[in-house]
Amino acid sequence: MTSVQTIYGQVCYTLCEDPPNGLTLGMVTLQQFLDILGVVLLDFCQRTGLVKTIFTAPIKAGVSLYQVPDDLMKPELAFVSGKIKERVTEDDLTNGHFKWRTENGWPRQWHEDNLPPKYMELYPRPSFNGVSYPGTTLPIGKYGDFFPADNNLTMIGAAAPDITAWTLVDSSGNPVYLQAISDVFTPYLVYGILEQIFSADGEMRDLQRAAYCRTRFLEAVTLAEHIAREDLLDDEDE
Amino acid sequence: MPSFSLSTIQGYVLDRLDGNSTLYTSPELTYVINECIGVISLFTGFFKNTVQLPGFTVANQRVYTTPNGMLAPVIISFEGRQLQRISLRKLARARKNFLTDNTTSFGPPDFWAPIGIGMFLMSPIDSVGGHSITLTGIGQPPLLVNPTDVIVLENEYVEMITAYCAHRLPLKIGGKIFADGSLELNEFYDKLKQRARYETWISPKYSLLRTALGANSMRPAEGVAAQ
Numbered sequence: 001m002t003s004v005q006t007i008y009g010q011v012c013y014t015l016c017e018d019p020p021n022g023l024t025l026g027m028v029t030l031q032q033f034l035d036i037l038g039v040v041l042l043d044f045c046q047r048t049g050l051v052k053t054i055f056t057a058p059i060k061a062g063v064s065l066y067q068v069p070d071d072l073m074k075p076e077l078a079f080v081s082g083k084i085k086e087r088v089t090e091d092d093l094t095n096g097h098f099k100w101r102t103e104n105g106w107p108r109q110w111h112e113d114n115l116p117p118k119y120m121e122l123y124p125r126p127s128f129n130g131v132s133y134p135g136t137t138l139p140i141g142k143y144g145d146f147f148p149a150d151n152n153l154t155m156i157g158a159a160a161p162d163i164t165a166w167t168l169v170d171s172s173g174n175p176v177y178l179q180a181i182s183d184v185f186t187p188y189l190v191y192g193i194l195e196q197i198f199s200a201d202g203e204m205r206d207l208q209r210a211a212y213c214r215t216r217f218l219e220a221v222t223l224a225e226h227i228a229r230e231d232l233l234d235d236e237d238e
Numbered sequence: 239m240p241s242f243s244l245s246t247i248q249g250y251v252l253d254r255l256d257g258n259s260t261l262y263t264s265p266e267l268t269y270v271i272n273e274c275i276g277v278i279s280l281f282t283g284f285f286k287n288t289v290q291l292p293g294f295t296v297a298n299q300r301v302y303t304t305p306n307g308m309l310a311p312v313i314i315s316f317e318g319r320q321l322q323r324i325s326l327r328k329l330a331r332a333r334k335n336f337l338t339d340n341t342t343s344f345g346p347p348d349f350w351a352p353i354g355i356g357m358f359l360m361s362p363i364d365s366v367g368g369h370s371i372t373l374t375g376i377g378q379p380p381l382l383v384n385p386t387d388v389i390v391l392e393n394e395y396v397e398m399i400t401a402y403c404a405h406r407l408p409l410k411i412g413g414k415i416f417a418d419g420s421l422e423l424n425e426f427y428d429k430l431k432q433r434a435r436y437e438t439w440i441s442p443k444y445s446l447l448r449t450a451l452g453a454n455s456m457r458p459a460e461g462v463a464a465q
Contacts, residue, residue, distance in 0.1 A: 051356050212409070
């Protein structure tokens with residue numbers, strides 16, 4: 001696993017600074033680097049979705065809206081009691097079922113449009129309670145499996161980075177590692193960070209190098225998309 | 239197949255950079271060489287890996303984690319029998335009870351579905367456990383750390399690594415020197431393209447390679463070279 005320190009070291013080298021001493025010239029600060037790292041990592045995870053998260057949330061009778069946890073970028077598949085549900089739009093529901101908002105029963109479809117961010121809605125509204133899970137702080141649910149016997153809602157989507165405020169080392173002084181990204185892609189994060197540094201208004205501004213770094217970052221996105229498409233295999237199954 | 243130590247590859251790279259080991263320090267060279275091996279592996283899938291996991295399955299476990307060292311599994315065999323790959327969406331539609339159907343009632347697994355690159359499941363679910371599986375796919379290339387660390391590579395790859403490093407390392411300088419390096423980048427992508435074609439030919443199962451070989455993934459780099 002690649003550490004934040006490794007990425008930092010590479011950025012230092014490219015900015016002609018000495019990694020053991022860090023960014024000392026003052027043209028880019030450590031905090032700027034960490035902020036940019038967060039943005040670039042989030043962007044990469046959002047565009048590629050190589051690593052998925054499985055989250056199962058308890059279903060409550062009469063509740064149709066369910067919150068998507070922060071560490072799941074966007075739900076791609078939804079299951080109720082381990083059975084896949086069709087993804088539709090609110091338009092489809094309105095045109096297909098005139099009184100869809102008042103119907104109760106076993107959910108058959110879901111949508112996420114015309115809702116607050118990070119919410120999904122089941123149709124029909126569940127008429128049963130699933131097994132409840134312990135916990136008081138959101139998101140309440142379980143990760144890593146479908147738990148079909150629990151009669152709950154399982155969502156699968158791209159995993160978000162597990163940290164939002166990045167540091168070089170944690171509170172115990174141990175290196176912080178990048179969890180949501182495979183090692184072979186981490187060099188490309190350096191290009192994403194350098195693109196932001198070279199295109200920002202400041203001493204380091206260099207549009208030629210910014211364009212190059214952007215291209216290399218997009219190269220990673222393209223490659224990751226190819227792999228993700230292979231994994232989803234929605235176009236063609238072998 | 240020839241093998242090369244890290245110090246040998248560093249020497250080849252420095253030869254292309256006027257031997258300037260003061261500007262391009264050893265840790266920097268090491269990082270960029272490893273970066274290049276990763277890039278080549280992603281484009282061509284040359285570093286294929288087979289992981290055998292005896293007694294891997296757990297009774298009634300649905301989701302398995304991809305083992306370390308495997309970037310993207312392409313083929314999975316259960317007790318020596320190759321499973322058919324299918325998307326999770328299609329599996330869920332084709333087998334409504336795919337999360338509860340097990341090998342006791344439905345016989346040995348015949349499908350596997352990836353969930354991203356980090357997880358996968360097999361259908362029907364193994365209700366006994368302790369069975370062996372074999373994963374073949376694109377592996378994580380080995381990381382070169384010490385000067386004596388060795389990687390087994392064809393000569394052609396070493397040329398690609400030196401071309402890549404000769405272009406990438408002057409990024410710290412910028413300006414004309416860096417821009418001139420775009421010729422090296424063109425050389426790198428040309429060789430990469432040829433190599434990817436060859437790898438696709440010898441491993442047609444890896445359809446990832448066919449897509450990565452497409453013109454789209456080459457276009458951005460050519461755009462840079464044209465600047």
